[in-house]
Amino acid sequence: MTAQPFSDGRSYASERAEPGMPKSGAKRLARGLGWFSIGLGLTELLAPNVIAKISGVPNGRTGLIRLYGLRKIASGVTIFSQQKPTGGVWSRVAGDAMDLASLGMAFTSPDAKRGRIAFATANVLAVTTLDLIAAKQLSTGNQGVHAKASCIVNRSPDEVYRFWRDFGNLPRFMRHLEAVEDLGDARSRWKAKGPAGTKVEWEATIIADVPGEVITWRSLENSDVDNAGAVRFERAPGGRGTIVKVNIQYNPPAGAVGATVAKLFGEEPGQQLDDDMRRFKQVLEIGEVVVSDATLLGTGYFAQRPARPADIEELEEAESMEALPSQITTDYQRAAQGRM
Amino acid sequence: MRANCWYGKTVMRVEDVPEPQILNQRDAIVKISSTAICGSDLHLYNGFIPTMQKGDILGHEFMGEVVEVGREVTNLRIGDRVVVPFPIACGNCFFCQSQMFSLCENSNPNAWMAEKLFGHAAAGIFGYSHLTGGYAGGQAEYARVPFADVGPIKVPDHLSDEQVLFLSDIFPTGYMGAELCDIKPGDTIAIWGCGPVGQFSIRSAFLLGAERVIAIDEVPDRLEMAQQGGAETINFREQNVYEALMDMTGGRGPDACIDDVGMEAHGPAAIFAYDRMKQAMMLETDRPHALREAIMCCRNGGTISIIGVYGGVIDKFPIGSVMQRALTIKTGQAHVQRYMRPLLQLIENGDIDPSFVVTHIMSLDDAPKAYDLFKNKQDGCIKVVLKPGMSSSNGETVH
Numbered sequence: 193m194t195a196q197p198f199s200d201g202r203s204y205a206s207e208r209a210e211p212g213m214p215k216s217g218a219k220r221l222a223r224g225l226g227w228f229s230i231g232l233g234l235t236e237l238l239a240p241n242v243i244a245k246i247s248g249v250p251n252g253r254t255g256l257i258r259l260y261g262l263r264k265i266a267s268g269v270t271i272f273s274q275q276k277p278t279g280g281v282w283s284r285v286a287g288d289a290m291d292l293a294s295l296g297m298a299f300t301s302p303d304a305k306r307g308r309i310a311f312a313t314a315n316v317l318a319v320t321t322l323d324l325i326a327a328k329q330l331s332t333g334n335q336g337v338h339a340k341a342s343c344i345v346n347r348s349p350d351e352v353y354r355f356w357r358d359f360g361n362l363p364r365f366m367r368h369l370e371a372v373e374d375l376g377d378a379r380s381r382w383k384a385k386g387p388a389g390t391k392v393e394w395e396a397t398i399i400a401d402v403p404g405e406v407i408t409w410r411s412l413e414n415s416d417v418d419n420a421g422a423v424r425f426e427r428a429p430g431g432r433g434t435i436v437k438v439n440i441q442y443n444p445p446a447g448a449v450g451a452t453v454a455k456l457f458g459e460e461p462g463q464q465l466d467d468d469m470r471r472f473k474q475v476l477e478i479g480e481v482v483v484s485d486a487t488l489l490g491t492g493y494f495a496q497r498p499a500r501p502a503d504i505e506e507l508e509e510a511e512s513m514e515a516l517p518s519q520i521t522t523d524y525q526r527a528a529q530g531r532m
Numbered sequence: 533m534r535a536n537c538w539y540g541k542t543v544m545r546v547e548d549v550p551e552p553q554i555l556n557q558r559d560a561i562v563k564i565s566s567t568a569i570c571g572s573d574l575h576l577y578n579g580f581i582p583t584m585q586k587g588d589i590l591g592h593e594f595m596g597e598v599v600e601v602g603r604e605v606t607n608l609r610i611g612d613r614v615v616v617p618f619p620i621a622c623g624n625c626f627f628c629q630s631q632m633f634s635l636c637e638n639s640n641p642n643a644w645m646a647e648k649l650f651g652h653a654a655a656g657i658f659g660y661s662h663l664t665g666g667y668a669g670g671q672a673e674y675a676r677v678p679f680a681d682v683g684p685i686k687v688p689d690h691l692s693d694e695q696v697l698f699l700s701d702i703f704p705t706g707y708m709g710a711e712l713c714d715i716k717p718g719d720t721i722a723i724w725g726c727g728p729v730g731q732f733s734i735r736s737a738f739l740l741g742a743e744r745v746i747a748i749d750e751v752p753d754r755l756e757m758a759q760q761g762g763a764e765t766i767n768f769r770e771q772n773v774y775e776a777l778m779d780m781t782g783g784r785g786p787d788a789c790i791d792d793v794g795m796e797a798h799g800p801a802a803i804f805a806y807d808r809m810k811q812a813m814m815l816e817t818d819r820p821h822a823l824r825e826a827i828m829c830c831r832n833g834g835t836i837s838i839i840g841v842y843g844g845v846i847d848k849f850p851i852g853s854v855m856q857r858a859l860t861i862k863t864g865q866a867h868v869q870r871y872m873r874p875l876l877q878l879i880e881n882g883d884i885d886p887s888f889v890v891t892h893i894m895s896l897d898d899a900p901k902a903y904d905l906f907k908n909k910q911d912g913c914i915k916v917v918l919k920p921g922m923s924s925s926n927g928e929t930v931h
Binding site: 344346432433463466467470473474477478479480482483484485486487488491496497498499500501502503504507516517 | 535537549550551552553555556557558585586587588589604622624625626629637638639640641642643644656659661662665666667668669676678
């Protein structure tokens with residue numbers, strides 16, 4: 193037997209599957225600024241006299257320079273220690289302002305070497321510009337919500353691909369989607385529930401579409417929700433079906449604040465996508481979404497109702513949320529009338 | 533309909549609730565004729581299982597008559613008399629197709645809760661917290677049974693409810709506990725716990741070819757029932773279990789040990805107090821005294837079968853003994869669907885009559901009283917069967 197060509201995460205399919213939202217440039221810039229911050233900070237801390245000499249600041253200020261060195265090291269460490277360097281970069285911007293203010297005060301000092309101070313100020317201004325660019329890019333470009341999930345489905349990659357590619361199937365397992373309409377020519381119109389009862393709509397176009405392997409899409413300009421998604425299908429070893437991996441990225445309608453508020457109300461996007469994928473597996477393996485008494489109105493912690501049969505009002509509520517298989521609703525209404 | 537609902541630690545109420553409806557195409561509605569209280573229900577009753585909600589209906593051992601079926605249930609008809617297995621299993625996923633029904637990937641809509649606690653989720657279970665799906669249980673007049681084309685089996689009319697009801701859980705569970713021991717002719721099997729599951733493990737071990745079964749408990753009625761099943765017995769209040777087992781096996785130890793106790797073990801006072809205190813302080817969730825003892829007693833290269841229910845984490849687990857002496861640990865919730873037909877055949881052949889374990893038959897309306905009796909092992913209580921149709925306080929003590 194020869195070794196199976198397992199994909200290693202950097203394969204053709206996975207690169208095609210990365211949703212196309214800008215972020216890497218700003219992150220690279222942030223990393224550079226992080227090293228710069230730590231390097232300059234260490235010099236200020238260990239050799240304040242050298243810094244004072246270069247920048248023309250009077251010698252009596254070495255204590256303040258040491259303090260600023262510590263601040264710069266902290267900013268640099270923050271940039272590297274957090275998944276999103278945004279906070280660290282903004283702390284550098286604030287620090288730049290302090291540096292500039294100090295240099296301005298030094299300029300007025302009687303024993304100041306003004307030429308050197310002007311040179312230092314120009315340098316700090318240049319760095320400040322870079323800091324501002326990185327911070328703004330990180331804040332706007334990367335504040336979007338990114339969720340990923342995967343599952344394994346007891347069906348062939350071709351079957352799973354075909355089900356997903358028929359976008360009209362997506363609302364059957366993605367709870368926030370109301371309808372997806374194929375407009376032809378790789379375009380589709382999506383209708384979804386937004387936060388707090390709002391409705392959002394957008395048009396999307398397919399970027400990559402390789403049968404049995406990968407589908408990626410992104411919203412067109414002027415969408416209510418700027419978003420991109422990718423799903424890829426890998427044959428599981430041993431003929432055990434298909435490993436399905438989904439990545440979804442979007443800028444929520446109400447921005448970062450909206451995303452935070454949604455999280456507070458239990459609509460955590462990663463959890464939501466996990467549940468969507470669980471339902472996706474159910475629909476493909478058993479033909480419908482499995483309903484239990486407790487999860488009739490949702491699987492979230494706060495959506496749980498007691499594990500006991502629902503009354504007619506609750507069943508109607510579940511129906512209005514499209515949480516019941518559609519053929520069932522007439523059955524329960526008939527049964528309810530029959531037994532009451 | 534009437535249903536037995538959980539309202540907090542040791543608080544049960546029988547109350548009127550809506551009747552269940554078909555919610556999925558493969559559902560059936562069963563009108564319950566008999567439903568039992570399981571030892572594992574006591575873990576819920578005693579408040580040791582998280583994710584319970586006030587008003588949850590308990591019960592996962594039940595049988596009755598099919599009164600309604602979903603469109604995709606083609607193997608059952610209205611009027612069929614069926615026993616329902618406690619794990620809910622879809623029959624289509626990898627695990628169901630590998631006969632590991634209690635690990636079904638599709639039957640627990642609350643899988644995320646179980647993933648947080650256990651790393652992965654197992655199958656949904658009737659009336660057993662939201663962690664296992666949040667399905668209404670069978671201590672009620674009716675129950676909705678998902679995947680009715682996979683789970684329930686039809687039972688012949690000439691067998692009584694008490695003879696077939698335990699195919700739902702404790703007979704397959706006790707049997708799987710013995711089967712996990714991979715019993716060879718001549719083997720000696722030691723069994724911790726002579727509750728209902730332990731009683732079925734004793735009889736199953738003999739059915740699977742064990743030559744000696746040694747059963748360990750402290751309740752005289754239960755030890756007596758074990759002896760009636762052919763076991764030798766050790767009362768841990770009167771004897772040191774390790775010394776007694778070594779004495780009986782010439783110092784080698786039993787070939788396999790079954791833990792039919794689980795997370796609420798009782799044992800010698802000092803160890804019980806240690807584990808109970810840690811449990812109360814939430815430093816460990818389960819009291820593993822029986823499991824620790826089973827490991828220390830088992831012969832070199834032997835097997836530990838854990839079939840009693842555990843739900844969380846334990847302390848002072850003798851992993852050194854397991855590794856140094858090449859023990860094998862096997863465990864799991866019973867894959868009931870796998871065992872129902874072969875075990876029904878054993879009952880029909882007359883090889884075993886599971887009704888021996890029943891000590892109390894009571895009305896569903898007396899469920900709170902029944903839980904109290906069972907928990908405190910009063911009035912010789914080993915197994916309670918509840919009847920939804922029966923009028924209250926007409927309970928009978930069978931043995």
